[in-house]
Amino acid sequence: MPPTNNVLDEARQLVERRLADLDEERKRLERALAELGGKSSRRRPGRPRGSSKKAASGSTSTGSGAPRRRRKRRGGTRGDQAVKLIEAQPGISASDVAKNMKIKPNYLYRVLGDLEKEGRVKKDGRQYYPAGG
Template identity: 40%
Template sequence: MSDFLTEKRDEIQARLDELAPLIAEHDRLQRALDALDGVDNSSSGSRSGGEKSGSRGAGRPRGSGERSRQALALLRQEPGLGAAEVARRIGVHPNYAYRILPGLEEQGLVEKKERLWYPKDAA
């Protein structure tokens, strides 16, 4: 049984090692996409007549919730993290975590105790 467990652990570790560069690339691309949110793509500084102030072009809509989902999944896996640690783990600036965590709290998905965040179902 010990050999079986060792073999399975080695297989899992090998697969994790294979996936690590892809995860790192995903995180880099997500950060780049987040950084591009709100950047005006137009070559001129003026808006067309039908375009409303604050409207966005193609791409991931603002507030699509990807980072919120990542933060919630992390807190479900490891309850009791501070906002800065959540930010570090999901690859965003701490200010961003301080913005999304209260939103999750308003939705009743997480709660803050002292300075730590917990998923509502595990608190």
């Protein structure tokens, strides 16, 4: 009967070799996937969680170096739409503006903060008023 240590060492070496082979194969498959334009599921060193190699879809390259063209929003920007609503209904709350615009309130709060800094609207408590009025 062979010593137990020898059998365990051989088994450990066999598993380590197999893992090394599988690791090489995984790296090869990830490179192939990247060349085909797919996403690699592995984060690269120095990248925070949730980041990706590609930019946001609106600014990705078409291959010729020019950014993709984005469709112009009908009715102007979100800020312009919010100002029109506030002018039409002075004293309206941010959540009501968001409901009318069919967008989430947490996004609108950011837009309204920028509009307030620009001096286009004024906030009094929870109500928003046009800056001119």
